[in-house]
Amino acid sequence: MKIGFYTFMLLISTGLTAYGQALDLKFLDRLASKASETANVSLDGSLLQMAAKFLSKDDPDEAKVKQLIVGLKGIYVKSFEFDADGAYSESDVTAVREHLRAPDWSRIVDVHSRKQGENTEIYIRTGGKGFGGLVIISTEPRQLTVVSIVGKIDLDQLSDLGGNLGVPKLELEKTKPTKKDD
Amino acid sequence: MQQGTIDHVQEGLGTAAEGGIPDFAEIVRAHQGMIFSLAYHFLRDRGLAEEMAQEVFLELHRHLGSLESSAHLVFWLRKVASRKCIDQNRRRSFWPKFRLDEIPEPEAKTRETDTLLSGALGKLVASLPEKPRMVVVLRYQEDLDPAEISELLDMPVATVKSHLRRSLDILRDKLARTVGEIAL
Amino acid sequence: MSYLEEDLKAALRRVEAPPDFTARVLERLAAPEAPKRNWWAELALLLRPPRLQWVALSVIAGTVIPIAGIHEREQRRMEGEMAKQQLVYAVRLAGSKLHHVQKKVFEISQTDRHL
Numbered sequence: 001m002k003i004g005f006y007t008f009m010l011l012i013s014t015g016l017t018a019y020g021q022a023l024d025l026k027f028l029d030r031l032a033s034k035a036s037e038t039a040n041v042s043l044d045g046s047l048l049q050m051a052a053k054f055l056s057k058d059d060p061d062e063a064k065v066k067q068l069i070v071g072l073k074g075i076y077v078k079s080f081e082f083d084a085d086g087a088y089s090e091s092d093v094t095a096v097r098e099h100l101r102a103p104d105w106s107r108i109v110d111v112h113s114r115k116q117g118e119n120t121e122i123y124i125r126t127g128g129k130g131f132g133g134l135v136i137i138s139t140e141p142r143q144l145t146v147v148s149i150v151g152k153i154d155l156d157q158l159s160d161l162g163g164n165l166g167v168p169k170l171e172l173e174k175t176k177p178t179k180k181d182d
Numbered sequence: 183m184q185q186g187t188i189d190h191v192q193e194g195l196g197t198a199a200e201g202g203i204p205d206f207a208e209i210v211r212a213h214q215g216m217i218f219s220l221a222y223h224f225l226r227d228r229g230l231a232e233e234m235a236q237e238v239f240l241e242l243h244r245h246l247g248s249l250e251s252s253a254h255l256v257f258w259l260r261k262v263a264s265r266k267c268i269d270q271n272r273r274r275s276f277w278p279k280f281r282l283d284e285i286p287e288p289e290a291k292t293r294e295t296d297t298l299l300s301g302a303l304g305k306l307v308a309s310l311p312e313k314p315r316m317v318v319v320l321r322y323q324e325d326l327d328p329a330e331i332s333e334l335l336d337m338p339v340a341t342v343k344s345h346l347r348r349s350l351d352i353l354r355d356k357l358a359r360t361v362g363e364i365a366l
Numbered sequence: 367m368s369y370l371e372e373d374l375k376a377a378l379r380r381v382e383a384p385p386d387f388t389a390r391v392l393e394r395l396a397a398p399e400a401p402k403r404n405w406w407a408e409l410a411l412l413l414r415p416p417r418l419q420w421v422a423l424s425v426i427a428g429t430v431i432p433i434a435g436i437h438e439r440e441q442r443r444m445e446g447e448m449a450k451q452q453l454v455y456a457v458r459l460a461g462s463k464l465h466h467v468q469k470k471v472f473e474i475s476q477t478d479r480h481l
Contacts (some may be wrong), residue, residue: 037272041456043449048404050442065457103429111470114475121466124407136463161461165416210388218383232384239391269470303377322371323378354370 009033023099023135023148028078031144034087041077048072071152079145088144096137096146097121103131117141206246209255212237216256216324217263223319224267226308234270238263260324261334268312273311299357306356314345318353321346 016109024045032038042135043051048069069075080088100123109122119139125132134153138145191266200259209269217238226364242255249255313335328346332339369374384390 016423026429033404035479039455039459041452043453043456047449048453051453054446054450055453062454062456064452068457069453075453075456075460077459079459102477108375109467111467111469112476113470120470122464122467134460136460138463145463147434147456147463156456158461206390209393214378214383214387219378219380222381223378228384232387232390235383236391236394237388240394244396274437299373303373305377307374308476318374319378323380325375348370350370353375355376357370364477 006052022074022076022133022150023096025076025078025096025148027095028080028092028144028146031080031088031092034082035080035141036083037081039077039079043076044074048074061161064157068153068157069151070159072149073096073151074149076150077146077150078091082142087142088155093139096135100135105135123145139178206243209242209246210338213256213259214239217259220260220263221267223304223307224269224312225313225314226305230270233323234263234266249271257334260320263317264334267289268316271312298346303353306353309356310352314349317345318349339356342350 029040032057043069052066055062057063057066057125082088099180105123105125107121107123110119111121112119117140121137125138127136133151134147134149134155135146137149138147212222218231218235221234221238221352222228225231236258242259245258249258307315310318317331317337320326320334321328325331326334326340328342331337331342335342
C-alpha cells in the first residue's frame, strides 16, 4: 500500500505495543550453508533482560539501546550475505511474507530500487490493544535480512539509532588546508 | 615522494635486509599518507581508516626484512592495504554503522577544486561494490594503470578495465542526480 | 582524460594521516603482547560479529559452557556480554534499515512534490 511521507512519519512516531509470538524463521536456516556470512539473533524476554543489564549508560549508543528496549519482548534477526547473485530465491522471501498475511499484519512501506535491486518492506502488527510488532524484510542481490521485533518500541528512537535524528539532508563539507603527502 | 626520502627509505630497507634496525619510523612517515588515504577513500571512515593503516604498518614491520627495494615496499604496502580494506569492508557491511553526518573531509579547498563536488564524488565512490571501488581508488588516487592494478589485486587486466568502465558509468549517472540535490 | 576522471583525481587526492599517526604505530609496536586468553574467552571472541556464523545464544549457554564446567559467575558474565552484543547488533541493523526507508520515502515525497 502506498503511503505519504508525513503519514509514514506519523506512524513511526507512534509506539508499538506487542502481543503475540515472534515469527518462526527457522526455515531460512538452510540458506546458511550457501552464505559467506550469517547472523542469527534470537533474544527473547529473559535474554533481553540479561543483555540490558550489560548495557553501559556511559556509552551513548548503549544507553539509547537500553532505553529503546524497555518494552520489548523479543528481537530476532536472520541475515545472510552471499558471494554471488541468485543464491537465495524469491520463494524464500515469499515464505516470510506468508507469515505476514494474517489480517492483523499490515505492510506500511515497500521501498524498491530497481537499479540496485534493493527492496525493503516494513510490516506492523496491530493487536487488540494497539500495534503488535514489527518486521523488516530487506533484500539485495547478495543479501537477505529479516528482523522481527516483538514488543513495545519507538520507531523514531530505533531509526535514530540507525542514523540521524529527523529528516536526512546533504551537508556542506567543511574543509581545512592540507598538503599532499608526497 | 621527495628523492631524499626515497633514498632514506632505500637505505632503511637495505639495513633491514642486512639484519640491522631500519629507521622504521621514517618509512611510516614516508608512506602514511598513501596508506591512510587509500583506506579513507575506500572506507569513508577516518577511525577505521586509521586503524587499517596502523595494521598495515604493523604487518610491514613483521615483513620488513623480506623487502628488497623502495618499489617493492610501495607495491607491498598497496597490496596489503587493498586486501585489508576489502576484508574490513566485508566485516563492516555486516555490522551496520549507518550515519549520514560524517567527519569533515580533510581536503584542501583550492580554486581548482569544487569542494561540494569532491565530497559528493568521494561518497559515491564509497557506494561502489568493493572490488570496483578499490580499482577506482587505485586508479585515481595512485594514478596506477590497469596492468599495475591487475597485479596488485590479482585480477585479470580485462576485469580491471571492465570495472573502471562500469564504475565511471555508474558514477556519472549517480553524480548527475546528486548534483541536482546539492543545487537545491 | 574526461572531466569526470579529472574530478575523480581531485576527489581522491591523498590526504594527510592524523598528526601523531607514526607515534601511535610505534606505540603499538612497543606494547607488550596481549596475554593469552582462556579458551572460553576465545570462544566468546569467535562468536562476536563479524567473524563467524553464530549459533543461537541459548544453545551456547545451554550446552558448551556447562559442559566446560566454567564457574557460574563467569558463565553468566559471558552469556550477558554475548547477549548484549547480539542485541546491539540487531537494534542497529533494524535501525539502519528503518532509517534507509525513511530517507527513501522522503526522497520520493520530494520528487512527487516537484511533479
